[in-house]
Amino acid sequence: MSYYEDILEAKKGQILFLLGNEAIARGAIESGLSMAASYPGTPSSEVGDLFYAIYEKAGMHFEYSVNEKVALEVAFASSTLGLRSMVFMKHVGMNVASDAMMSIAYTGTKGGLVIMTADDPSLHSSQNEQDNRHYADLAHLPLIEPTTPQEAKDFITLAFDISEKYSIPVIFRTTTMISHERGLVQVSPIMDQKRLSNFESGRDLFNSIPQFASRNKKLLQEKMANIKSLESDRFVGVERAEEDEWGAISSGVGYAYLHDVITKYNLSISVLKIGMSNPLPEKSIIKFVREHPRIIIVEELDPYLEEKIRALCELEGVDSIIYGKMNSYFPNDYEFNMDIVRSGVFKAIGKEDPNSFTKGAESPLVAPRTPVLCSGCPHRASFFAVRRALKLAGMEDAKISSDIGCYSLGAYEPYDIGDYMISMGSSIGIASGIPVAASKRTVTFIGDSTFFHSGIPGLINAKMNNAQTTLIILDNRITAMTGQQPNPGSRDLDNLDSKQNISIESVVRGTGIDSVVTVDPFNLGEMLHAVTDSFKVDGPAVIISRRECAILRDAKEKKAGRHVVYTVNTEKCSGCYKCVEDFACPAISIVGGTASIDPDQCDGCGVCSQRYVCPFQAIEVA
Numbered sequence: 001m002s003y004y005e006d007i008l009e010a011k012k013g014q015i016l017f018l019l020g021n022e023a024i025a026r027g028a029i030e031s032g033l034s035m036a037a038s039y040p041g042t043p044s045s046e047v048g049d050l051f052y053a054i055y056e057k058a059g060m061h062f063e064y065s066v067n068e069k070v071a072l073e074v075a076f077a078s079s080t081l082g083l084r085s086m087v088f089m090k091h092v093g094m095n096v097a098s099d100a101m102m103s104i105a106y107t108g109t110k111g112g113l114v115i116m117t118a119d120d121p122s123l124h125s126s127q128n129e130q131d132n133r134h135y136a137d138l139a140h141l142p143l144i145e146p147t148t149p150q151e152a153k154d155f156i157t158l159a160f161d162i163s164e165k166y167s168i169p170v171i172f173r174t175t176t177m178i179s180h181e182r183g184l185v186q187v188s189p190i191m192d193q194k195r196l197s198n199f200e201s202g203r204d205l206f207n208s209i210p211q212f213a214s215r216n217k218k219l220l221q222e223k224m225a226n227i228k229s230l231e232s233d234r235f236v237g238v239e240r241a242e243e244d245e246w247g248a249i250s251s252g253v254g255y256a257y258l259h260d261v262i263t264k265y266n267l268s269i270s271v272l273k274i275g276m277s278n279p280l281p282e283k284s285i286i287k288f289v290r291e292h293p294r295i296i297i298v299e300e301l302d303p304y305l306e307e308k309i310r311a312l313c314e315l316e317g318v319d320s321i322i323y324g325k326m327n328s329y330f331p332n333d334y335e336f337n338m339d340i341v342r343s344g345v346f347k348a349i350g351k352e353d354p355n356s357f358t359k360g361a362e363s364p365l366v367a368p369r370t371p372v373l374c375s376g377c378p379h380r381a382s383f384f385a386v387r388r389a390l391k392l393a394g395m396e397d398a399k400i401s402s403d404i405g406c407y408s409l410g411a412y413e414p415y416d417i418g419d420y421m422i423s424m425g426s427s428i429g430i431a432s433g434i435p436v437a438a439s440k441r442t443v444t445f446i447g448d449s450t451f452f453h454s455g456i457p458g459l460i461n462a463k464m465n466n467a468q469t470t471l472i473i474l475d476n477r478i479t480a481m482t483g484q485q486p487n488p489g490s491r492d493l494d495n496l497d498s499k500q501n502i503s504i505e506s507v508v509r510g511t512g513i514d515s516v517v518t519v520d521p522f523n524l525g526e527m528l529h530a531v532t533d534s535f536k537v538d539g540p541a542v543i544i545s546r547r548e549c550a551i552l553r554d555a556k557e558k559k560a561g562r563h564v565v566y567t568v569n570t571e572k573c574s575g576c577y578k579c580v581e582d583f584a585c586p587a588i589s590i591v592g593g594t595a596s597i598d599p600d601q602c603d604g605c606g607v608c609s610q611r612y613v614c615p616f617q618a619i620e621v622a
């Protein structure tokens with residue numbers, strides 16, 4: 001059995017060592033999950049990895065939908081017919097899904113519907129670090145936050161129960177650390193899947209025309225008031241210290257650090273741990289705050305709990321002193337760690353921080369390194385050809401809009417590809433806007449998965465505006481950055497012409513754009529010509545740069561026994577370093593005055609052997 005099948009087959013009481021995301025997936029299956037949908041996004045990806053591996057065996061439906069909004073709509077529809085359903089995404093995916101979510105909050109659900117968001121403090125793999133707890137306020141939805149993998153599994157079942165009992169979607173929020181920490185998890189039995197109702201007639205149920213929506217707004221508020229009155233002790237934990245001077249309130253990963261700091265330094269601080277951040281367990285909070293004249297609030301990102309608790313104290317006339325982000329005891333930005341929490345706690349309690357950094361200790365232990373595209377990555381060849389074509393055409397100052405995916409790494413030297421990178425699919429919209437202001441042709445990059453996700457509306461807009469842009473769709477046949485998930489163009493990876501795959505060429509031509517060519521970026525000459533020709537087109541010109549992701553290709557070549565590596569013929573190498581400075585494959589470096597290829601890193605793509613990269617043709621098959 002595979003690793004994921006072992007997780008599915010684990011029996012009641014068995015203890016597994018799971019990632020938070022794996023615990024969430026197991027918990028959802030234990031809860032009788034019938035359907036799940038997602039668009040892959042780190043740090044939520046492993047939930048999908050597990051479902052994708054076992055969904056048939058588990059007798060459930062799972063899909064990577066075209067984007068997060070569609071994923072939510074698919075899961076919602078299934079929930080309205082009584083099936084327990086789940087959608088999960090990274091934090092910015094919630095922005096895409098939110099249009100549907102705001103109305104689904106009003107209509108409510110039948111079968112339990114859980115919307116998982118994984119936030120990314122410190123922007124490890126994201127363009128911002130928004131705190132998605134605010135969505136719970138905006139949409140008037142319950143929000144549950146686990147701290148450990150065991151809680152992640154157990155709380156998912158509670159989320160489904162609440163959703164079903166109150167006919168309301170429940171937001172389940174993690175952060176990177178919660179999704180990616182590993183811990184021991186005791187599993188529970190897997191409940192049978194159930195169907196609460198078949199199709200119920202009555203269009204007022206799930207139709208949000210104003211007449212029904214205004215009634216549903218009231219119902220939504222009643223549901224939230226009922227959930228608030230629950231104050232379930234499953235979501236409230238109190239740890240008492242010997243003295244009652246100091247109390248601390250926390251949730252999510254903040255609690256984990258707080259707990260470690262209090263334990264390690266033997267601090268006399270009571271703790272109120274909150275597992276449901278909306279609606280807040282107000283009675284428990286007020287009781288706790290009344291009991292402790294000094295309260296520390298520990299939470300990552302925004303002062304979400306703090307603002308609410310301060311307002312609650314004001315309302316209830318409680319005058320305990322609060323130490324949090326709003327009075328600068330903790331930072332508002334980036335991921336927490338033990339040092340940050342320890343420093344804030346010691347500052348609050350007015351004691352010298354036992355581990356405060358000395359000047360010398362501030363030096364990082366690891367030298368900062370620029371992230372790089374993999375050896376043999378086809379994007380590198382596309383960037384190289386575009387940079388060369390722009391130079392030949394005297395267009396080096398052309399604005400380049402890029403998008404979300406591995407190719408966002410093109411922003412680093414030597415490619416310098418990406419004057420703009422904003423959000424999924426935004427590259428093409430931006431390409432429509434720049435020529436309006438600057439009357440100059442632009443170059444636009446978007447990946448295959450991102451194109452399907454939200455690039456198509458931008459493309460239609462570009463055609464409508466006759467935007468002067470060369471759009472390069474980097475089709476590496478997979479959603480690579482998040483871990484090789486399939487997308488609508490790669491349902492059947494082995495057969496490009498399979499009817500299962502949506503043809504990017506057909507989609508582009510369907511908009512009425514005539515200038516569409518498909519090129520293999522490993523053929524630098526062909527790519528160079530295609531890009532140069534595209535600059536002469538009046539309006540949008542599309543180049544589909546198709547070559548599978550190096551990781552896929554590498555695995556296939558090795559399996560077929562075709563894997564080769566390249567080497568530098570030092571007799572021919574002039575030491576011009578163009579291969580290092582302009583092409584920058586990480587397998588190539590300079591050793592003793594000539595270029596050298598590390599055979600362990602070389603993927604055998606052969607692009608560096610072409611005269612466009614090495615004018616002396618000094619790179620050969622080893």
Ligand code: SF4
Pocket residue numbers: 568572573574575576577578579580594595613614615616617618619
């Ligand atoms: S481009 Fe060719 S000649 Fe120049 S350093 Fe690299 S291998 Fe040597």
Ligand code: SF4
Pocket residue numbers: 375376565566585586587588597601602603604605606607608609
């Ligand atoms: S063949 Fe050249 S470009 Fe390709 S992976 Fe090897 S060193 Fe890098």
